[in-house]
Amino acid sequence: MSAAADLPTAAGAPDPLLLPRLMQVGPDAGADLRAHLGRHGRLSLDMARERLLAEVARSGLTGRGGAGFPAARKLAAVAERSGGRAVVVGNGAEGEPASGKDHVLLSSAPHLVLDGLAVAAYAVRARTAYLYVLDDRGALAVLRAALAQRARAGMDRVTVQLVTAPTAFLSGEESAVVSALSGRPALPYSTPPRVFERGVGGRPTLVHNVETLAQLGLLARWGAEWFAAIGDPEQPGSRLYTVWDGPRARVVEAASGSTARELLAAIGGRPEQVQALLVGGYHGSWLPVAALDAPLSDPALRRYGASAGAGVLLALPHGVCGLREAARVSAYLSAESAQQCGPCLNGLPLIADGMRRLAAPGRAEGVRRRVEHWAGLVEGRGACKHPDGSVRFVRSALQVFGPELDLHARGRCSASTAEPMLPCDVEPATARGRG
């Protein structure tokens, strides 16, 4: 045990420049409690809450689920309303088909995530804690075993309830998570009230992505300076990226603000074969190949009108038709609408149909203009950000694949393969069994 009544100092901390921090080197090395404690040491929660919150604020930790919101502000918003009845939720409902980092983290380092959940519960004086994860990727067994180990060791003051999320793109949307944990369908709802005001069961609720929690587990051990020793100074630390070199993906832990070129190199990819980049996943933005050297952090991507999202980087190689891939994803996004809000419900299928027409070589008089018109009609007009994110994806595709649009208009296509590449299930109703 480290010294009581104070934050752990950096004494005994691992080299802050050494990566990986979160990820485990050997298989399942972090899934075993003894191995976890051997590597990270025991977590002490004896420091004053105010100091803990101040330390998180000083660290600059931002949410790793997509929105990139400062973690300390979320913690403080719930802490000040808690009255000892707050709820904390570890959000591992990674519905984005192109993202695999939460699954890899939960499978290989469940104890670090659970440490972070304990830190969060302590910080906001929560009485209830949930870990909300997809049930189709096999992390559940690891998590059950990890929770049993911790229960035997008497590690957690707040019992963690493991709840499974439906496999759907919007599963991890904050209000959808709160709905599901409150016994309602796992769908987004209109805010306010925001979840930090009234969330699960009407109680102030903190929803943090599981990677954010794992980072919190380290931050509580080693402090803000250690945490912020690497990465983009405006959004410091390490982060998990799901990197796709064409159809092949790997999860990489790297300093925040690593460039696409560096991340591709880390998985043995070939930057010279890249036609375009998709950053931030299916609610993210297509960027031209010139963005290979742009740091993938929110502050640095702002000038492209893009954000790092949940850390998805997808490199589309030459020879694949970007419009056809964008059309497939548009159909997927349309099918994944919660079907609750009129503009999204009506607009996304029309946009998807327009994209399908643009993806086929041949004249498509006025189609692009209509897609852009519908994009304008759905944007900002939903309970959640699904319409906005879908529009960002489509607009950036039309921009980056502009030359391909011109080719198609002349009846040609640059593709050398018709093999679909981006991971998305375009017949979700059958494969997902949501209804």
Place this chain on the structure above:
Amino acid sequence: MRAALSVDWTLCDARGLCAEMLPEVIEADEWGYPLLRNNGTVPFELEKQARATVELCPLLALRLSVPAEVPAQRR
């Protein structure tokens, strides 16, 4: 800050009453859903009419936020 209208999109079913009641602020899009001009900002002289519109929405999908209630973006 003036009063502003907002829509709960999960409730709205494009009945179209609001666009008829308050055309200065709301028009119907091609599917009948409300399009709010100027982010739904209600001119002072139309505030009473806006309140009536909120009350007449059959699905209770409209909300009028007066300045004090405008949800503060947490910095």
